[in-house]
Amino acid sequence: MATYDNKGFNCDNEDNIASSNTETEEPRQDHETIDWDIFQENRSAAKYVKSEEFWKTSEKILTVIFVCFLFLVVFGTALLSRITIHILVWHIKPPELPRNNDTNATFQTKQSLYHVVDETWIWALLITLVTPYGFTMCSSLKTMCLKKTRKIHYKSLFVILILESFHSIGLMCMVFIVLPTFNAPAASIVYLAVLLILPLIELVSRCTKSGSVNGDRKGGTCRYFVTVFGVLLQIGGIALLCVYMFRKKLDEDNTILVIIFAVSALFISLKYWENFVKSSADKSNWLSHLKLIYQTRRTKMMCIVSFWKTIISFITIIVLYAIQAKSALDGVKAIFNLGDTKLKHDFGGHFLGTTDICKTYAPYVVAVVNICSGYICAKAAKTACVTGSQILCFSIPLILAPFLTPFALQGLVSYPDILGFKDCDMFFSRWNLESMENISDSWPLVVGGLLLYISLLFVTSFIWTTNGFILGKTQRMFIIPMYCGIHTDMSLLLNRSQNDKEFDFIRDMERNKRIEKEKKRTNQKHDKCNKVDERSKIYACATMWHETEMEMTQLLKSIFRMDKHHHMIKTARQSNVEKSNLLDYDFEAHIFFDDAFESPRTDEDFPDVNEYVKILIKVMDTAASAVHRTVIQLEDYEMIRTPYGGRLTWKLLGGNSLVCHLKDKTKIRHKKRWSQVMYMYYFLSHRLPNKIDRIVDNSYNTFLLALDGDVDFQPEAVMHLVRRMKKNPMVGAACGRIHPIGHGPLVWYQKFEYAVSHWLQKATEHVIGCVLCSPGCFSLFRGSAVMDVLRTYTTEPSEARHFIQYDQGEDRWLCTLLLKQGHRVEYCAESDALTYAPEGFNEFYNQRRRWTPSTMANILDLLTDCRATVTQNQSISTLYMAYQLFLFISSLLTPGTIFLMIVGAIIVGFPSVPPWLSLTLNLIPVGLFMLSCIFTKSETQLLFAGILSAIYSIVMLLVLVGIIKEAAEEEFCSVTTVFLCFVAGVFIISAVLHPKEFSCIMHGILYFVSIPSMSMLLVLYSLGNLHVVSWGTREVKQPVTQENKASNQIKDTESGYTLSLGKIFRCICCPTGGLQQQDSVYQTILDRIKSLEHEIKKNSADEHKLQSNIDKDVENATNLEETESSCNMVTDVSITIHSDKIQEVTHNCKFQDREAINQSRRKVLGTAN
Secondary structure (H helix, E strand, O other), X not given: OOOEOOOOOEOOOHHHOOOOOXXXXXXXXXXXXXXXXXXXXXXXXXXXXXXHHHHHHHHHHHXXXXXXXXXXXXXXXXXXXXXXXXXXXXXXXXXXXOOOOOOOHHHHXXXXXXXXXXXXXXXXXXXXXXXXXXXXXXXXXXXXXXXXXXXXXXXXXXXXXXXXXXXXXHHHHHHHHHHHHOOHHHHHHHOOOOOOOHHHHHHHHHHOHHHHOOOOOOOXXXXXXXXXXXXXXXXXXXXXXXXXHHHOOOOOOOHHHHHHHHHHHHHHHHHHHHHHOOOOOOOOXXXXXXXXXXXXXXXXXXXXXXXXXXXXXXXXXXXXXXXXXXXXXXXXXXXXXXXXXEEOHHXXXXXXXXXXXXXXXXXXHHXXXXXXXXXXXXXXXXXXXHOOOHHHHHHHHHHHHHHHHHHHHHHHHHOHHHHOEOOXXXXXXXXXXXXXXOHHHHHHHHHHHXXXXXXXXXXXXXXXXXXXXXXXXXXXXXXXXXXXXXXXHHHHHHHEOOOOHHHHHHHHHHHHHHHHHHHHHHOOOOOOOOOOOXXXXXXXXXXXXXXXXXXXXXXXXXXXXXXXXXXXXXXXXXXXXXXXXXXXXXXXXXXXXXXXXXXXXXXXXXXXXXXXXXXXXXXXXXXXXXXXXXXXXXXXXXXXXXXXXXXXXXXXXXXXEEEXXXXXXOOOOOOHHHXXXXXXXXXXXXXXXXXXXXXXXXXXXXXEEEEEOOOEEOHXXXXXXXXXXXXXXXXXXXXXXXXXXXXXXXXXXXXXXXXXXXXXXXXXXXXXXXXXXXXXXXXXXEHHHHHHHHHHHOOOOOOHHHHHHHHOOHHHHHHHHHXXXXXXXXXXXXXXXXXXXXXXXXXXXXXXXXXXXXXXXXXXXXXXXXXXXXXXXXXXOHHHHHHHHHHHHHHHHHHHHHXXXXXXXXXXXXXXXXXXXXXXXXXHHHXXXXXXXXXXXXXXXXXXXXXXXXXXXXXXXXXXXXXXXXXXXXXXXXXXXXXXXXXXXXXXHHHHHOHHHHHXXXXXXXXXXXHHHHHHHHHHHHHHOOOOOOOOOOOOOOOXXXXXXXXXXXXXXXXXXXXXXXXXXXXXXXXXXXOHHHHHHHHHHHHHHHHHHHHHHHOOOOHHHHHHHHHHHHHHHHHXXXXXXXXXXXXXXXXXXXXXXXXXXXXXXXXXXXXXHHHHHHHXXXXXX
16 A cells, blocks of 8 residues: 655655556546536637637638638649740741731831741740759859758769750750741640650659669559550650641751750750659669769759850750851841841741841740749748648649640630730731641640640649648659749649658668768667657657746646547547547656745654646646637546655546646755756656667657746647748757747847747748757657757856856857757747746846847857858758847847947937037946946846836837838938838738737837847846846745844844944944943953863862853853954854763854863863763
8 A cells, every 4th residue: 555644645655656648547536626616717718719719710710711812822823834934935826927017118128938936935944944944053052051961973964964964955846946947836835745755754763672662653664554555645646746747747857856856855854853762772773873973962063064054055046056057157146136137947937037026025024924923933832731631732733734735825826915015916817726627637636635734644643642741842842843944733743742751761761871870970789770769759748837826827828728639639549540640659747846845843743745747736736727629627636755855646528647847946956947957867867668679769850848937829739830940950940930929028028029020030040041049948859859958958057148058048058059060950849839028127137137138158159160050950051140149249239239330329419518518418327337237236227227118118119200200301312211221021921921919019019118128238237147046937035044133133123323334334324232241251261261171270179169150151151152262262152061072163263372272172172071
């Protein structure tokens, strides 16, 4: 039977206590309380539920609207891209006659026998073709500048350059020679012949043994037959198009055109070989191995390839027109607008030069429209794949676009004025849809186009097998990150990865290589790494101290929601429900309570828990009832006494456990960092298997959810963070969007401050490098990443800067260690959490007094170790560190900048005030505040800061009025007005892009008037209190002990008329000698002791008489032992005499003959014995 102590704690060994992770039965309700009172309602919970339902309904409606909008964007931009491409292509070989007879005479003369080609359309089409290469090159350069990339594999690069060169040459021949030969709808059908070799490549890849290294795809046999049909349909379609070319009298000799068409189709299809080859580490299959190398070293290679393809395209266009012209030199001159020339009869016999049929800017307008539509289509298509709407917003619109393009072109050609420019005939009226007029001659084109379209459906059938990957990386979703300038829709279809898990295969392979390399470096001998468990383990770890009842309830509600969500996931898993985007995980919740016990009384063996723990126990049922919307009473919690204090365990309704660890500060280190160290060691060392390989593998999918005791969040917010972790294996920590809540002007200020910080600063850090701080109130840490830095994180502070960096901002220091170790810290904007913000001025200043020095210390630590950090971390570059250095210097200069800004603002707002007076008026209060930060107490400093903040706020309001007045007078021509409008515009645009948080912009005025206080006075206050290491928030007054009372009583004995100025000086007039009486008594005792020692030297006759005399002296000393002497001879004397021994203890006594005293003491002790 379990035994319990006087506080209700289980006294049994905690190892003998059964685990509480078993399934929970139906929730037990208190029938004695609610059988008759069934109309109970938690008003706050009902209000919260109503708000939650409103947002859920709104999100569903917005989701439907977003999906419809995304579908229209993808389909519309894909169709527009196709139409504009054909407009550009048609003008390469225009019709024989102009639309009107009143056109320019020069043009009529030139076109009397020949078609006329304007070189402006050639260059516009070339720009459209090479622009995606420029996008890819810029993206690669940005990645190379801001992140660490792998070295180039030159053999693979050489092969890739050859393949990409074939693609560029084939594309140029298809666009500038083949497609212009056909009429509008025929060209859009020939456009589909770009899949010739892809089914063959996939067929060969499936037949090889090495292709199964990364696992077979689902439905392998079905996919095999689909591939075979794709090959046959593609060959049949191209054959029919060749028949159509021979039967249709397009030119005098169609043999050259057919050959160019077949070769171009073959070369273009080489572009997409990667998606039809399985990655493999087996070097015997050189194509699969080439794909693996290319995917792992793509950044630098893509940059070189894009630049190379741009050059190849430019050279090819010159060569093509040099070959087509009767004189090669004249042909080159003509395309550079240096003359006119006639093309050879085999290539249409056109006249190449300049025409007036369209103005010069018209071709470039069409090119810009095509570039914009193609880019938007690519980005929208990617968005559809990463938001779980691939089938509706990616597959359907991109498959419909090639089918509907011929019909759209037919309508535009029939009604050319729809897209007509002024003085420019985009669609020539002489173009006839001959294929539709004479079906007997055009049936090979129609049937061939139908076969090619069906072939496209077969080859790209993999796009229907998944609905995307939520928050998936571009490398996972698409083989090639950018689209093709000519085949926008088809390039997106063919680039969509057939198997999303192939990305995981490559990632795991790279990870195993790193682990093996690390083992060889450290000479460790371990077994082969086990496969990582795909199910995640989430440990919610909340730290508590002195939270209020409302704050505790808020946290417990979040934990109960997580328990409910996990129960739903567990039920779906047991029911074998397959959802591609359903994250399966295990969940536990733990609370680590600092300073959870009161000081024990003398009559008690164990201390009692404090009032805050009792509040936590009290609100447990309230939180559960609010989440489950019914009155619930949890089962009795289990109480266990542990070496570090105690432990309380609850069984939650979803089958999980909530464990509250009560820390006794007399037994274990307190404060937040040591609570984090406690649970990190507990979960990552004690709870994981002892075998090192198993620890590494399991910790990879073990996540620690760091929480504060007042945070409020939804389960989906945690799922967003987990998806962010799974998206990139190098992510060691991820943080969400923190929303401060509370009441009062300071909370309003913090709402705007937090919003701007997340909109601009964290988003920028996430994009160009890494987030430097993942706040401890709501962040997710990967177990394997924490294990790399945990030993360093447990370092005790030994220097002054350590107290600032280690304990004042523990979350920032942990992220600094992760970054220096090579892990990435990311920001997830869709993960929201709410936390209470300081509402009082003093509490706010004390909180920022901790944060400001800690931030500077950690950034300085990164900057001083810049070279090692850049080398170790792939996401941090030298350019990013230069950006942080710029911000660091700006932060140091901020107080002075704000000071000068206020001086200038006063001059601007009040022109009558001279500069010297403005400087003096601002310098005096700031100087006095700096002196107060050095010599006065914190309370005085905060009082002074509050007064100055109020004064500066009024000044800033007056300055704002002056700026508005100046703007009205000068009509926004002032530099100050332009700058203010620019800053305000940045904030407003950011708020518009975050409509859910748009209300935060309303507090911008408060932020503006608080600039002097928050950017100048607060920094000065932080620097003046670097020696203060207290937490600053939720602090309570400690109880006064007996020793403190005695000390205070002694201090109060000194009285008189006192005049002081802080700690600068203090003067006491007419002091009273409150301590003189005690001094004389102590002097009398010392004289008595000396006389006794003298008598002992002479004679040791009467022991009883000596004993009685000393007893009298001790009695007098005992009555005055609570006093202290200020004399120089004695500071503390304590004499204790017992019947069997005499012991004298003397400290810091200054006697002239110390040796004589020691001899006398020994004689006294001997006589007493």
